[in-house]
Amino acid sequence: MLFVEPRFFLFFAVVFGLVWILRNNLWRKRVLTLASYVFYGAWDWRFLGLILLITVISYLVGAAASRYPAGDRTRKLALTAGIVASLALLGVFKYFNFFADSFVDFAGMMGFSAGSVTLNLVLPVGISFYTFQAISYMVDVHRGDIGARRSFLDVAFYIAFFPQLVAGPIVRASEFIPQMDTARKWADVSVRACLTLFLIGFIKKACISDNIAQYVDVIFADPSSFAASQVVAGVLLYGIQIYCDFSGYSDMAIACAGLLGYKFPANFDSPYLSANIQDFWRRWHISLSSWLRDYLYIPLGGNRRGNGRRDVNLMTTMVLGGLWHGASFNFVIWGFLHGIALIVQRFWHQLVARRVPAMGLLGGFIGGAVTFYWVNLAWIFFRAADLGEALSISQTYLTWSSAGQNVLPIAVWPLLACVGLAHWLSHRFGAQEMIERLAPNRFAVTYGAIVAIAIAFVPLGYRPFIYFQF
Amino acid sequence: MSERGIMSRLRVTLVPCVIGAATFALVASGFSLALRRAAPVPDMNVLSPKLAAYRDHAADYDTVFIGTSRTFYHIVPDEVETAMQAEGCQRPNVFNFGVFGLTGAEQDWLLDQVLAAGQGALRTVVMEDPLPEARSLDDATNERARFFHAPSDYSATLNSISSFPESAPKKVFRLGMFGAGAAYDLSGVGRAAEFFFPAPVKPAPYEMDMSSDGFEILGSISSPDIEARRKDFVDHPEKYDEALTRYGAASDEAVEARAVYLETRLRRLQAQGLNVALFVSPDPEELDRTPRVGLELARIAPDLSVLNFNRPDVYPDLFGRNLWFDHSHYGEEGARKLSRLAGAELCRDLKQSDAGGQHAVR
Known part of the structure; x- marks a missing residue:
């Protein structure tokens, strides 16, 4: 679903109408998160699992940061594990074939024979963008720039918010998350x-x-x-x-x-x-x-x-x-x-x-x-x-x-x-x-x-x- | 908020929206119509190569069959010519102007092109009842449909929709599709892009073998659609038998308006000194409609030639299942059989009308 397609205009009109009809901030966030998953699923619903997995990782790292004080080893370990896991997912989907092929070529140049191990994976649209957003959340929480969110919905909404989901801008957690704490006002919209x-x-x-x-x-x-x-x-x-x-x-x-x-x-x-x-x-x-x-x-x-x-x-x-x-x-x-x-x-x-x-x-x-x-x-x-x-x-x-x-x-x-x-x-x-x-x-x-x-x-x-x- | 406050806020919001929409409509339609004048006629498969071939050799053809795919795949010019000669007419030279999905506005445009190119040589036009207008949104918004949604075609399309023998809801649907097509055309989407940013590699124009004067044996050139239709016909013999039972079935859909619509078009051609005839092709899927339209036309305009072949009781030989390629088109054998009959009947009708006219037989 592209921003220039008629079906996007229809989709946006529905979301826009619902968001401004609803008064309750929690319900707005629910609607926007659901709409974002619909938006992403319009490309390939199978990748919804991936974005959910990255959201769960980010949420757990945030939860660890809120439980352990700054400088605590477990807190650092949780951050490292979260970043490694997110980058590993990105690596598997985006870079595995590249590095595997490069290794095979390099081995060939050195006179060794190595069998090809290319995986037949489809690159999930926007994976680099939302992985970086997820890392931004984990790091910003770890650094104490923002507090960890107790609500899973907040983390899901931040990572999946559809306008920036597939091609940015990469919005920092510290810039975006504070905005979701209060109901947006129509009067503030230019x-x-x-x-x-x-x-x-x-x-x-x-x-x-x-x-x-x-x-x-x-x-x-x-x-x-x-x-x-x-x-x-x-x-x-x-x-x-x-x-x-x-x-x-x-x-x-x-x-x-x-x-x-x-x-x-x-x-x-x-x-x-x-x-x-x-x-x-x-x-x-x-x-x-x-x-x-x-x-x-x-x-x-x-x-x-x-x-x-x-x-x-x-x-x-x-x-x-x-x-x-x-x-x-x-x-x-x-x-x-x-x-x-x-x-x-x-x-x-x-x-x-x-x-x-x-x-x-x-x-x-x-x-x-x-x-x-x-x-x-x-x-x-x-x-x-x-x-x-x-x-x-x-x-x-x-x-x-x-x-x-x-x-x-x-x-x-x-x-x-x-x-x-x-x-x-x-x-x-x-x-x-x-x-x-x-x-x-x-x-x-x-x-x-x-x-x-x-x-x-x-x-x-x-x-x-x-x-x-x- | 008070009622006055709500009204004031609504006005503040709605007035610019209405102004914006009106400006958009005016500018888009003006720009689109200006660009339309500068745009060439699009390449329309089958229609374009046929028209080009006809224009190149218009002086050679005195008889033209204009219609849908049932003209395209059913009228073998050689067979028609031989049959007419055998019946006592001077051997004509027939051109098959059958085009997939030809609608009313398209047929009008095509007739204008044929009349303009065939002046002097053209003597006889055999016309098939055009198809109903757009049957889907894609039918209304493709490149060909867009060309035929010019404001000058609105009247022809509306006439075709209003006269077509079908139920009111279907008519409303077609009006909706027509509205969508017209709006799409007037919006001008893509027109300036095509004009100012021409494609670096132009798609090859559709080409077809014109050695059979516009006729093609169905199945000789395959496509997924043709194969699917054939498969359905082979796999479901019961559908054919079912379709035959529709002949003579009572129908609420009035055919009088359509007969008047067709008569008007035939008279317009006749007024230009041409022999005219309506061709109603065998088509099991249309057994409850087209034969009745043909009969009605024959009733209200007995002087006009109506080649009404979609009647299993009158032409049982044309309805053997082995003659059909799919549920509504003949294979080669069926086409040749029908063409011989069409040639013979056309000659007989022309000879009859020739008693009072001078154009029938050269």
């Missing part, structure tokens, strides 16, 4: 802001990402048959596709939660307008990057143990962040490329930037262009089906040479320019705020007209969100 954000997300996903996906698909399927300018454009199109797809989902998720009275943190902040790679990671998939910072990079030591150790921590975090996206060396390389960029930027900052005069706007522009170019180079590894294909496209991307002659049936560079300009204008002038500040009747006219035009740009056919696979 309806126009939520509707506008949902519409913006819808346009990003259905009107931009889904339309350009077809061109990205053909170029990545047979890059050698396309002219170099088309391959490079295809890579940039993928950059736009994944941004619009994922940030569009996040916008819609935040808007849906907002309409139900709950606040999610922002997940994107015009990342392609970043001046450098560090800035990019403050603005791209913010909930994941901050999660990795707080639950991985800082526990590893962060920048507290010298520059060398910091770089190792940085690279470890980025590579594991890459692996979080999927069980493939391509994702590892994607993380590695970002790790390299972050380390190079640190060197640049320490060795060069401090000794030359600031270049102001021009410096920001050059930094932004280099960042954008590098980020898109890394996307090639994220998107390509295998390493060979990624290397072939990277070569064309870096050298602008290809023997292919094919061109896409659209003026791809003007399209890229239009999308880029629209993005910059919307960021510069705050299109979202402009719309939501309109008086109710003007808002209605504007909203109706934009929806009407947006619907005409929705391509027919089913295209799931890219991040569902993670």
Whole structure:
């Protein structure tokens, strides 16, 4: 069930109506938890058992934390066991085949013969997201940031809440759980802001990402048959596709939660307008990057143990962040490329930037262009089906040479320019705020007209969100 | 809260909703209609290759059969031509314009295309009673249905629905489906996407062998649907016997309106100087309806040719179970047998009408 499908609108209308008709907070939570399981079960009801199991683990770790004082060994043991169990489930479903195949290949390279032990497992949608949310609950309770919930329903609701269940944002327990203690008030819901954000997300996903996906698909399927300018454009199109797809989902998720009275943190902040790679990671998939910072990079030591150790921590975090996206060396390389960029930027900052005069706007522009170019180079590894294909496209991307002659049936560079300009204008002038500040009747006219035009740009056919696979 | 307070709050909520919905309807339909004008005719399997073939060779054909899959799989042009010649008519050149699931609005459009392309050569149009309108939501919202839900088709569709001999609840259902189809079309979903973001790889257009002038032997090209229908026919002989008992059964569904509807369409063609005939194909599943429509038309318009073959008592040879491929379509033998009869009867009728006209026989 996708946010852009008619059946979701029907589902949401029913849930929305029920939630606001009910006055009792407990009943609202029950309805929302049940609705979330229905939402998740619409993909595959068999995975409901998995999400329930992770919820039980989280609840038990929380219960242990409330029973034993801080610093107690049993409390630490319970947390470790809970995290290991959650990651083990994630590992079995997501990474077992990858590591088993890699081991067999490695053994073969060493001259040993090892039989294949690949499991025929279907990847449960959104498993990486709700596993991280579960870990967030366990760690936040252990650290004392929030109290353990006595009610199993609360933990189940936090982990399964449907707007963020399958593709984030990864909402921290310490941010979300306090919100469920009191009944949300309709008066606190900014309806126009939520509707506008949902519409913006819808346009990003259905009107931009889904339309350009077809061109990205053909170029990545047979890059050698396309002219170099088309391959490079295809890579940039993928950059736009994944941004619009994922940030569009996040916008819609935040808007849906907002309409139900709950606040999610922002997940994107015009990342392609970043001046450098560090800035990019403050603005791209913010909930994941901050999660990795707080639950991985800082526990590893962060920048507290010298520059060398910091770089190792940085690279470890980025590579594991890459692996979080999927069980493939391509994702590892994607993380590695970002790790390299972050380390190079640190060197640049320490060795060069401090000794030359600031270049102001021009410096920001050059930094932004280099960042954008590098980020898109890394996307090639994220998107390509295998390493060979990624290397072939990277070569064309870096050298602008290809023997292919094919061109896409659209003026791809003007399209890229239009999308880029629209993005910059919307960021510069705050299109979202402009719309939501309109008086109710003007808002209605504007909203109706934009929806009407947006619907005409929705391509027919089913295209799931890219991040569902993670 | 006081009653006044509730009303005020309702107004504050509802007025923007109504304004938003009205704006949406206006902008979406305007945008959709503008894009519709720019959009090409979609590729409609069977219909598109037949129309293209007919347009290419319109000067060669003087007789066209237009109808549903029962025309497509039942009318063998060669057999019709031979039979007409044997009956004393000049050998015509027949084109089979049978199309799966042809409805009223579609038949109107197709007739317009045929008349435009066949000017000069076309002498005779044999028309089958079109099928009822959309039978499911998918029937109302697929690409072909969308093309035929243009505002200019509304009147033809409503005429077809109102005249079709079926119960009031069914008519209401069809109106609902028509409304859904029209709303879907006017919403413009996907229209701008198709226009501004053309597919990088266009699907290959549907192709068919036109060496038999539009006829195809059912089963010669298989599909899961065709196989399933065949299997059901083979596995359930009792259904066929059951269907035959429906012939002559009392029915509450009035056929008069449908006869008038068909007469109007035939007269419109006749007014253009064409010979016309209604073709009622054998179809066990329609034994309680189509024969009565044919008889009613013959009653109210005795001068019109009605080839009413769906009558087991008059044409027992056409109802041997071995002739049928599935519950409502012939195999090759049945098609050839029916085509010979159709050719002979058409020639006889044309010769009769030729006593007063000049178009029947060249």
